[in-house]
Amino acid sequence: MTKELTTTQSNPIEMLAALRNTVAPGLTDAEFALFAEIVKTTGLNPVTKEVWAIKAGGRLQLMTGINGFLRIANSIDISNEAILEYCHDVSQSRCFPVTIRQEEVL
Numbered sequence: 001m002t003k004e005l006t007t008t009q010s011n012p013i014e015m016l017a018a019l020r021n022t023v024a025p026g027l028t029d030a031e032f033a034l035f036a037e038i039v040k041t042t043g044l045n046p047v048t049k050e051v052w053a054i055k056a057g058g059r060l061q062l063m064t065g066i067n068g069f070l071r072i073a074n075s076i077d078i079s080n081e082a083i084l085e086y087c088h089d090v091s092q093s094r095c096f097p098v099t100i101r102q103e104e105v106l
Contacts, residue, residue, distance in 0.1 A: 023052040031060045044068045 050068035
């Protein structure tokens, strides 16, 4: 028995259909296109649960999971501390600062 890793070439159309049915169910074509653009722009991966899309109350909701926040935090080059702004609801100006600190592990 071999322990070689096997890879397959997936069909892009099948992959999009799988993504649409799992991490973005119930979206219209326009909403899915917006979700795909957000994924492309941010570099977050819906397959690894970094980002997904849902419909709530008939509105599109783009969600960043803890894996996505970890990816973002790990991508920031900070010496000791960085302060970012997190907006819960931009339309209501519900934003607050989030401080990320790098601490030494003893």
